[in-house]
Amino acid sequence: MSNVSEIIAEVRSQGRTVLTEIESKQVCRAAGISATETWLAVSQKGALALSEKIDFPVVLKVASPDISHKTDAGGVKVGLKNKAEVRQAYREIMASVRPKYPGAKIDGVSVQGMARPGTEIIIGMFKDPQFGPVIMFGLGGIFVEVLKDVSFRIIPILRRDAAEMMTEIKGYALLRGYRGHEPAHLPSLEKMLLKVSDLAEKTPGIKEIDLNPVFAYRDSAVAVDARIVLEEKP
Ligand code: ADP
Numbered sequence: 001m002s003n004v005s006e007i008i009a010e011v012r013s014q015g016r017t018v019l020t021e022i023e024s025k026q027v028c029r030a031a032g033i034s035a036t037e038t039w040l041a042v043s044q045k046g047a048l049a050l051s052e053k054i055d056f057p058v059v060l061k062v063a064s065p066d067i068s069h070k071t072d073a074g075g076v077k078v079g080l081k082n083k084a085e086v087r088q089a090y091r092e093i094m095a096s097v098r099p100k101y102p103g104a105k106i107d108g109v110s111v112q113g114m115a116r117p118g119t120e121i122i123i124g125m126f127k128d129p130q131f132g133p134v135i136m137f138g139l140g141g142i143f144v145e146v147l148k149d150v151s152f153r154i155i156p157i158l159r160r161d162a163a164e165m166m167t168e169i170k171g172y173a174l175l176r177g178y179r180g181h182e183p184a185h186l187p188s189l190e191k192m193l194l195k196v197s198d199l200a201e202k203t204p205g206i207k208e209i210d211l212n213p214v215f216a217y218r219d220s221a222v223a224v225d226a227r228i229v230l231e232e233k234p
């Protein structure tokens, strides 16, 4: 995973511990974790050029090492169908983010293709003061936030642990395709859990991994947002 250590070394050399969305996804993809390919545009013009290359609809998000919760900052615009919408989204993101984060360094925007809607999943890794590195699996949105429908294991996990983490949640029926809902491809989610466990185990200095959300489909799964945080000391 030399690519992973190179990205992390570069982030550290800039005195940062929080990887941007783009860096986090690069690490994920290098580690075999499926994530939408995401590019940086440093200007409105750049965002337009990338959107045309990727193909519409696209998603624009504020790209800043100082802003992790992009929606809260008014920094996410999804489903942009043409150049006019991209132009407007770029303007709106900058107009919303700059006054909210006056001191933030804003690199520009990240540009990625719009993923089709799927079952929203959250996969996370963090260091519990008592148990050490743990991995978390849950359904996205209100299921995690309000109902706390999540399962945990201590890292590293085996295939069987990954399978159990999925069956344990209360919303498991949704994953199986409850009432015509598109089922989630469990082998893809299992692989994602194992790869996250692997990445955390084999890369010293990773403190947190947050794939939120992952979209799960009947034949695959992909992270559309990712955030990786490093320990203060390498
Ligand atoms: P935040 O920093 O606020 O967590 P996200 O990157 O998660 O920002 O984006 C917010 C929401 O926008 C996501 O929960 C998801 O529903 C939607 N979204 C983000 N990226 C994509 C994408 N590539 N395709 C489709 N929807 C997306």
Ligand code: MG
Pocket (backbone or CB within 6 Å): 212, 213, 225, 226
């Ligand atoms: Mg997110």
